[in-house]
Amino acid sequence: MLPPALETILADHERIKDLLPHRYPMLLVDAVRELRAGESIRAAKAVTLDEAPYVRARGAATGTATRSYPTSLVVESFCQAAGILFMESGLAGYDPHRHVLLFGALAGCRVTGAAFPGDVLTHHARIVKAFSDSAVFAGEVAVGGRPVLTVDQVVMAVRDREMVMRS
Amino acid sequence: MSPIELGELARPLDAVDAIVHRDEAAITTVKAVSGSEPFCAGHYPGFAIYPGVFVLETVHQSVLQHVAAGGADWRKARLREIRSARFLAPLRPGDVLRTQCRCSLSADGTELKVQATCRNAERVSAEVRLRYAIGERG
Numbered sequence: 001m002l003p004p005a006l007e008t009i010l011a012d013h014e015r016i017k018d019l020l021p022h023r024y025p026m027l028l029v030d031a032v033r034e035l036r037a038g039e040s041i042r043a044a045k046a047v048t049l050d051e052a053p054y055v056r057a058r059g060a061a062t063g064t065a066t067r068s069y070p071t072s073l074v075v076e077s078f079c080q081a082a083g084i085l086f087m088e089s090g091l092a093g094y095d096p097h098r099h100v101l102l103f104g105a106l107a108g109c110r111v112t113g114a115a116f117p118g119d120v121l122t123h124h125a126r127i128v129k130a131f132s133d134s135a136v137f138a139g140e141v142a143v144g145g146r147p148v149l150t151v152d153q154v155v156m157a158v159r160d161r162e163m164v165m166r167s
Numbered sequence: 168m169s170p171i172e173l174g175e176l177a178r179p180l181d182a183v184d185a186i187v188h189r190d191e192a193a194i195t196t197v198k199a200v201s202g203s204e205p206f207c208a209g210h211y212p213g214f215a216i217y218p219g220v221f222v223l224e225t226v227h228q229s230v231l232q233h234v235a236a237g238g239a240d241w242r243k244a245r246l247r248e249i250r251s252a253r254f255l256a257p258l259r260p261g262d263v264l265r266t267q268c269r270c271s272l273s274a275d276g277t278e279l280k281v282q283a284t285c286r287n288a289e290r291v292s293a294e295v296r297l298r299y300a301i302g303e304r305g
Contacts, residue, residue, distance in 0.1 A: 103219030
């Protein structure tokens with residue numbers, strides 16, 4: 001039998017994969033630390049040297065800025081954490097085989113720091129407004145208590161795959 | 168015009184294939200969304216969509232190309248804010264993303280504001296506004 005802590009961790013991983021359709025190399029949430037359905041989520045993503053951005057980067061860096069984890073992926077990881085919160089809040093009648101989660105809009109997203117391989121991104125996302133098939137989130141991303149990104153507003157929407165395919 | 172190599176930059180993909188126009192105040196780039204890009208396997212399995220954040224990445228790399236083409240060091244341009252982004256239509260393999268960025272540098276040369284319109288054929292796929300600090304290499 002597995003120790004209870006490990007059982008929780010493994011169940012958590014399966015739950016993340018049940019809720020998010022994303023897979024390697026685009027599944028960018030490793031663990032859910034705290035979840036309050038309808039309210040907020042804390043989730044973690046470890047940045048590793050084995051990921052695509054670092055496989056792609058070549059040669060000596062002339063500064064740390066060029067080796068910081070791409071902002072686009074910090075945003076994606078945050079949105080995936082928000083997506084888990086969305087699904088766990090039962091707002092969408094979501095079926096991962098039929099639906100797809102789309103990034104609708106973003107506003108006031110400030111980059112205040114950088115993350116590097118070895119760092120853990122800690123996402124804190126809150127639901128600002130929820131509708132039947134979309135929701136507005138706000139939040140922050142921190143590394144070791146240091147904020148690296150603040151987000152005033154992200155809009156995510158659930159859409160039928162068939163409709164996206166035809167659009 | 169060929170884009171310069173962003174060799175040392177940690178980036179999820181090369182998000183600009185070519186520069187089709189560039190002047191002091193603007194750059195237009197193209198990126199063909201290919202089904203053989205690694206992201207397709209995971210975003211999403213059996214149903215590839217160019218991630219919205221990769222549209223942001225295409226705009227970002229277009230801005231770095233704009234800075235480099237102006238004779239400055241692209242490493243000094245640091246993304247500080249995604250002021251807004253609206254994703255209007257998802258892109259799928261076979262689509263070609265055409266990104267037009269209007270770039271305005273502040274009088275003291277320390278801040279760059281960018282307004283980008285991304286089209287797939289004639290249809291607007293996304294609108295993005297970014298702000299950069301232009302400073303020393305970090």
